[in-house]
Amino acid sequence: MRALILLSIFWMFSCYAGAQTNAQLKFDEANTLLKEGDYLGALNAYRDIEETGEISGSLFLNMGIVSVEIDSLGLAKYYFLKASDFEATISEANEALTYVDSQFSRKSAILPKLPWDRAISSLIKNVGAVHVFIWGFILMTLSVLIIIVNWFYPLALPKKSILFIFICSLSVLTIFLAFYVDYVDQRYKEGIIIAKEVPVTTQPSEEADILGIAYEGYAITIDTFASEKSEGWYYIRLGNGQFGWIQPKGSKIL
Amino acid sequence: MIKIGKTCSLIAILFLHFVGTQSVLGQDISVEATLSETNIFSGESVRLDLSISGQSLNSINRPQIPSINGLRWLSGSTSQSTSYSYVNGRPSVTYTYGYSFVAENPGNYTFPSLPVDVDGKRYSTKEISFKVLDPNSINKGNAPRTPDIYARLEPNTTNPVVGEQVIASIVLYFKKEVEVTSYNPSPGWKAEGFWKEDLENNQQIKITSTLIGGVRYQRAILMQTAIFPTKSGSLELSPLEVVVQIRDRKRRRDIFSFGLGQERKEIQTLPVTINVRPLPPVDAVYSGAVGKFTISRTVTPTKALVGESIEITTSIYGEGNIPLIVKPEYDFPDALELYDPSESSKINRSKQQISGLKTFTDIVIARNEGEYIIPEQKFAYYNPDKQAYSTVNLPPLTINVKADPNRKISNSKELRFDVNPSTGLAYWVSTDNTSLTDRTWVWFLLILPAFALGVGFIAKNYNHRLNNDSAFSRSQKAKDIAWKGLVAAGAATTLKEGYHLLEKSIYQYVSDKLNLPKAGISAKELTEAVLEKTDNETAKELKRILDKCETISYAPNASQEGLEIDIERTQTLLKKIGKMV
Numbered sequence: 039m040r041a042l043i044l045l046s047i048f049w050m051f052s053c054y055a056g057a058q059t060n061a062q063l064k065f066d067e068a069n070t071l072l073k074e075g076d077y078l079g080a081l082n083a084y085r086d087i088e089e090t091g092e093i094s095g096s097l098f099l100n101m102g103i104v105s106v107e108i109d110s111l112g113l114a115k116y117y118f119l120k121a122s123d124f125e126a127t128i129s130e131a132n133e134a135l136t137y138v139d140s141q142f143s144r145k146s147a148i149l150p151k152l153p154w155d156r157a158i159s160s161l162i163k164n165v166g167a168v169h170v171f172i173w174g175f176i177l178m179t180l181s182v183l184i185i186i187v188n189w190f191y192p193l194a195l196p197k198k199s200i201l202f203i204f205i206c207s208l209s210v211l212t213i214f215l216a217f218y219v220d221y222v223d224q225r226y227k228e229g230i231i232i233a234k235e236v237p238v239t240t241q242p243s244e245e246a247d248i249l250g251i252a253y254e255g256y257a258i259t260i261d262t263f264a265s266e267k268s269e270g271w272y273y274i275r276l277g278n279g280q281f282g283w284i285q286p287k288g289s290k291i292l
Numbered sequence: 293m294i295k296i297g298k299t300c301s302l303i304a305i306l307f308l309h310f311v312g313t314q315s316v317l318g319q320d321i322s323v324e325a326t327l328s329e330t331n332i333f334s335g336e337s338v339r340l341d342l343s344i345s346g347q348s349l350n351s352i353n354r355p356q357i358p359s360i361n362g363l364r365w366l367s368g369s370t371s372q373s374t375s376y377s378y379v380n381g382r383p384s385v386t387y388t389y390g391y392s393f394v395a396e397n398p399g400n401y402t403f404p405s406l407p408v409d410v411d412g413k414r415y416s417t418k419e420i421s422f423k424v425l426d427p428n429s430i431n432k433g434n435a436p437r438t439p440d441i442y443a444r445l446e447p448n449t450t451n452p453v454v455g456e457q458v459i460a461s462i463v464l465y466f467k468k469e470v471e472v473t474s475y476n477p478s479p480g481w482k483a484e485g486f487w488k489e490d491l492e493n494n495q496q497i498k499i500t501s502t503l504i505g506g507v508r509y510q511r512a513i514l515m516q517t518a519i520f521p522t523k524s525g526s527l528e529l530s531p532l533e534v535v536v537q538i539r540d541r542k543r544r545r546d547i548f549s550f551g552l553g554q555e556r557k558e559i560q561t562l563p564v565t566i567n568v569r570p571l572p573p574v575d576a577v578y579s580g581a582v583g584k585f586t587i588s589r590t591v592t593p594t595k596a597l598v599g600e601s602i603e604i605t606t607s608i609y610g611e612g613n614i615p616l617i618v619k620p621e622y623d624f625p626d627a628l629e630l631y632d633p634s635e636s637s638k639i640n641r642s643k644q645q646i647s648g649l650k651t652f653t654d655i656v657i658a659r660n661e662g663e664y665i666i667p668e669q670k671f672a673y674y675n676p677d678k679q680a681y682s683t684v685n686l687p688p689l690t691i692n693v694k695a696d697p698n699r700k701i702s703n704s705k706e707l708r709f710d711v712n713p714s715t716g717l718a719y720w721v722s723t724d725n726t727s728l729t730d731r732t733w734v735w736f737l738l739i740l741p742a743f744a745l746g747v748g749f750i751a752k753n754y755n756h757r758l759n760n761d762s763a764f765s766r767s768q769k770a771k772d773i774a775w776k777g778l779v780a781a782g783a784a785t786t787l788k789e790g791y792h793l794l795e796k797s798i799y800q801y802v803s804d805k806l807n808l809p810k811a812g813i814s815a816k817e818l819t820e821a822v823l824e825k826t827d828n829e830t831a832k833e834l835k836r837i838l839d840k841c842e843t844i845s846y847a848p849n850a851s852q853e854g855l856e857i858d859i860e861r862t863q864t865l866l867k868k869i870g871k872m873v
Binding site: 061062065066069072073091092093094095096097099100103106124126127130133134137143144145146147167168171175178179181182183185186189190213216217220223224250278 | 626629630631632655709711712713714715717718719720721722723725727728729731734737738740741744745748749751752755
């Protein structure tokens with residue numbers, strides 16, 4: 039039995055290591071193409087790696103650089119934003135983003151987010167729903183253990199009941215927060231306009247009235263739940279707070 | 293003794309008379325349907341009254357209204373009334389059920405017979421012939437009858453251009469004998485192909501008199517709406533429904549204002565066709581404005597610093613399709629950075645037309661010093677009065693931009709892209725965006741604390757009972773004590789001692805399990821207590837073992853093997869008692 043478990047662990051580790059080695063090899067090949075000036079070839083090679091599910095900050099940074107070289111600044115912004123999520127490439131990605139943003143002739147007015155939305159966005163980006171849930175679970179386990187111990191060996195603590203209620207409530211709230219963070223993360227996706235201009239319409243129809251134009255590089259928020267109801271359309275919120283519908287082909291979800 | 297024979301006969305005669313009368317009365321049932329009007333104009337409402345009369349009505353099953361050609365049933369407008377009367381000295385009751393309909397397409401139709409179940413018997417109404425008339429015949433003066441009240445949708449023009457303001461009035465026509473006590477146009481009127489803006493309507497309605505087809509009518513404009521065609525072609529304004537409460541002036545006056553003699557009517561206007569002409573071509577900046585406007589364009593500030601935002605404001609003021617005017621596009625110098633424009637509008641709905649101010653603001657930022665000129669622009673709008681475009685010249689705008697003395701010199705560095713590709717060993721991670729709710733382990737972890745709490749609670753209660761309930765405590769510990777005794781019996785040096793320990797274990801176990809006194813209990817009492825809780829066989833086996841324990845000193849064939857067998861049997865027996873108890 040022990041041998042079987044060890045064998046399984048070894049096999050899983052081999053698969054993981056194998057996938058990483060494969061991604062690294064492809065990455066090196068794509069870098070060679072980039073060095074040789076074959077930008078489209080390099081971009082395709084990078085995309086192949088991305089499709090395997092193995093990603094890295096270096097991968098997105100190089101994809102952004104290739105996009106700058108082929109003069110697709112919206113796409114470049116998209117990849118640099120993805121690269122900025124990785125600690126190893128955050129500074130280069132931010133520097134590149136400053137450059138790319140300065141090159142767009144049209145810029146969207148940005149309506150600042152509400153404090154609660156900012157807090158949730160920060161939790162999604164920096165902590166993640168899974169980690170919030172684990173914290174909630176630890177707190178809940180701790181509170182359950184304290185309650186059980188107190189049943190058998192009554193604890194001599196001041197204001198014991200209030201303390202128990204506080205810990206239990208905190209753990210339940212943390213778990214609820216984890217599910218809310220997960221809900222927001224699943225529902226609202228950040229995106230970038232990569233086409234030169236995309237019409238934003240009042241309804242998911244080409245015949246609908248045009249609300250405005252979203253230009254290359256505009257940051258958008260996509261409501262995936264609302265978008266599911268109209269196939270071939272995204273329901274979006276522009277940086278200036280306007281809501282409308284766009285066709286997905288001119289945008290990319292982060 | 294009292295004679296009661298005559299009294300009983302009298303009661304019997306009265307009873308028979310009552311029953312006989314009831315059965316006779318039950319046969320006088322009449323079911324009748326009447327239409328309030330048989331010459332109905334399309335869109336006009338009509339009422340069907342279903343009257344059921346009789347001297348005794350116990351149960352009435354109202355009919356289901358079938359689909360009727362030429363009429364549309366307004367299902368929410370069913371009414372019911374009851375009246376009582378004396379006919380030939382006998383009481384009679386009439387139930388009247390009212391159903392409202394709206395007439396649809398013109399033509400000759402028949403209202404079908406309706407089945408009604410009264411006191412378990414089926415009755416049927418007679419068929420009614422009716423005619424739906426074309427409402428256009430009212431204006432032509434050749435209608436078979438003139439309606440007391442009707443409504444029309446009257447646009448001020450039926451031949452506008454795209455974007456032209458059309459005032460659509462909802463007009464009520466009614467005869468002098470009719471008093472309109474209230475009206476309510478149904479919400480949600482849709483004018484497909486038009487942009488609709490409600491106008492401020494007067495609270496006091498002005499009533500004028502007019503002759504239509506030789507009949508004098510009162511004319512009242514209920515409300516007005518501004519509509520703007522958004523495309524050319526033949527567009528139809530769909531009918532609008534108006535609900536009015538009317539009262540016949542000829543009837544007795546309702547001096548206490550109780551609403552007596554009032555009638556509710558649903559009236560529909562006729563569809564109206566509007567032929568929308570396309571706009572002629574134009575050789576200037578045109579942003580869809582149709583009407584009479586004053587247009588201006590300004591820039592603020594005219595002297596700006598590098599990086600400072602500059603606003604170019606275009607104001608369009610006047611009467612016309614203000615809500616439909618879109619932002620004019622200007623040729624801005626390439627060196628200016630363009631930001632999202634903003635727009636605002638102030639709409640005035642009074643004076644039976646839409647007027648107001650629309651403002652568009654373009655925001656630009658100059659990244660370098662210099663003089664920027666936004667060139668002169670011709671701005672056109674269509675004037676329906678002149679049937680031609682009017683053009684306004686917007687003069688050129690000049691912006692002088694100077695360097696910001698407080699700005700740090702960092703432009704050249706910012707605008708250079710010098711990020712190098714990342715090569716070498718990368719740190720790879722796998723993408724996983726599975727939702728929390730789709731992860732099995734999340735649900736397992738959620739259940740775990742609840743499960744632990746449940747187990748802990750059960751353990752806590754067990755412990756508490758063990759410490760506080762002596763019977764429960766004895767019962768729980770009985771097995772361990774008995775088994776120790778049986779082990780000791782097996783290890784005994786003599787048979788007598790062995791059976792003595794065996795007997796002691798049985799006494800201990802049974803008395804603990806059944807919460808019997810620890811001492812002073814006989815074998816007979818013990819067996820009877822076991823018999824109460826278990827079966828006869830178990831009690832018999834117990835008695836046999838206890839008898840053997842007591843008489844072992846006199847048993848001639850007793851041996852060590854026999855003792856071991858009895859210990860095993862005792863173990864089985866005690867387990868059985870334990871389970872059954």
